[in-house]
Amino acid sequence: MSERNTVLRSLHDVGLAAWFGGSLMGAVGLNGAAKAQGASWEEGARIASSGWAMWAPVGAAAIGMHLVGSTGLLAVNAPRVVTQQGVCASTLAKTVLTGAALAATAYTRVLGKKIELASSGNPQDAEKADRLPVDTGQAERHLSYAQWSVPALTCGLIILNALHSEQQRPAQQLYRMWRRARTLAPYVVRSHHWHPAR
Numbered sequence: 001m002s003e004r005n006t007v008l009r010s011l012h013d014v015g016l017a018a019w020f021g022g023s024l025m026g027a028v029g030l031n032g033a034a035k036a037q038g039a040s041w042e043e044g045a046r047i048a049s050s051g052w053a054m055w056a057p058v059g060a061a062a063i064g065m066h067l068v069g070s071t072g073l074l075a076v077n078a079p080r081v082v083t084q085q086g087v088c089a090s091t092l093a094k095t096v097l098t099g100a101a102l103a104a105t106a107y108t109r110v111l112g113k114k115i116e117l118a119s120s121g122n123p124q125d126a127e128k129a130d131r132l133p134v135d136t137g138q139a140e141r142h143l144s145y146a147q148w149s150v151p152a153l154t155c156g157l158i159i160l161n162a163l164h165s166e167q168q169r170p171a172q173q174l175y176r177m178w179r180r181a182r183t184l185a186p187y188v189v190r191s192h193h194w195h196p197a198r
Helices: 006-037 041-076 078-083 087-119 123-131 136-167 170-193
Strands: none
Touching: 006 041, 006 087, 006 136, 041 078, 041 087, 078 087, 087 136
8 A cells, every 4th residue: 555656647647637638728729719810711720720730749648648657557556446345446437438538539630630631721631632522510510529528538537536546545445445355255255165066
């Protein structure tokens, strides 16, 4: 319980903070500024696409940091996940939310790229857009929902991370492990007294 995993926790927390903060700022600030400053749909879309393209490598690095930290923490806390009541459920919930946030992030990138090609003034991009025609209105609607889902899902991860921190308190660990042991005790006793027929 006294073991420290500062590097893993830092990767986990900093990566998640950047993932959440970047997606929220983009949905609120970048997209809002692009709509306000763009004289036309194409110009606004180009401003937003340019900003998201600049953020993409940083966002990918943040997600990578978070996944490395999460995987490492799961490995070092595996015994607690098995023995402490409630930790397995919250870990499973975090895994599901992380997968959903990754899927939403990838989907927003795909939609954003389609809009970027459709609004670009570059002849090569225009040719690509012609080969892959896109309903820009539909793509924008889907993108607006998907972009808000990313900060919502990552906010859920932050809340579950707070729950994990509470579960790691020594008093909580001892209490939950004792309850888990109590739950499993009848099965252990039954198994101990069972003898195969000869």
